[in-house]
Amino acid sequence: MLPWRATDGGRPDPYHVWLSEIMLQQTVVATVIPYFGRFIERYPTVADLAAAPDDDVLGLWAGLGYYARARNLIACARAVVAAGGFPATIDGLRALPGIGAYTAAAIGAIAFDLPVVPIDGNVERVAARIGAVTTALPAGKAEIARVAAWLGEHAAARAAPGDFAQALFDLGASLCAPRSPSCLVCPWRGDCAGHAAGIAATLPRKAARAPRPVRFGTVFLLRDADGAIGLRRRPPKGLLGGMMELPGTVWEAAMPDAPPPMRAAWRDAGVVVHVFTHFELRLRVMAAEVAALPEGLVAAAVDAPLPSLMRKAVSMGLGGLD
């Protein structure tokens, strides 16, 4: 049972629903579960989260990715507390930071039983197959939305929109899987035009993606006499916004010049390869031990909260030092 779902008979906690939905944006359930548990443990209520220092929240989010979500999470928590609770309307939810059309519908249906069908990747796939929508995404979105709205007219959806939405998620995550759907045991098989046409497994169709460019850079891992490492903070917006990082070069299509931040016995610790949404990064890691960190760097523990890219770089830079 997913930890944010209501136990039998009870209504789900809107705070739990909201937090889980934000974490689940473009992130798979298995990845979210441990983060969700740590957040609920440290911030039992939305008021606890709203009162927390930004850095505590960013640190607890480190490794989950899409860090704008964490910044919006903080802003949203504070707005909700200021308003006295979560709004129970789609428009009210949609107006909050980090909540778009999908998330407003998901929270509305699951937490407040509003009669809407949230269209995520799972529901998009289920609807495209049931309606045999062959128009490729994103152009096919409107057609898929009409099929989803038709699903919402189903008696089960009218009776319990929240349960129906989660049942659609579960269907998309299990029987109606992306690659080899289990149509023969699907409860919707008789109503599925995609299955009838023999094209269910090929839906939804998607426009071809642009190739992912490669960028290169170098980072420098400095370890002082106390075993602390030198970090700096990234700009508040943009890629890995507001997170800590190892000092280094810009990331460019050709390897930039890489003057070290100080004189030291630098060694080449290897190359970290990390794939972002829109480019692949090959980051050379240079490492050295020094008596004291240079001006401009913050001393941090080797297990300080970091984005996964920087965690990999630190790990590579520390390798073989002991």
Place this chain on the structure above:
DNA sequence: AAACCGGGGCC
């Protein structure tokens, strides 16, 4: 409408 924004697991 298109670009930007992480990370991990699966085939």
Place this chain on the structure above:
DNA sequence: GGCCCAGGTTT
């Protein structure tokens, strides 16, 4: 190596 994911914000 490509594809997928319980998308939102900015331009």
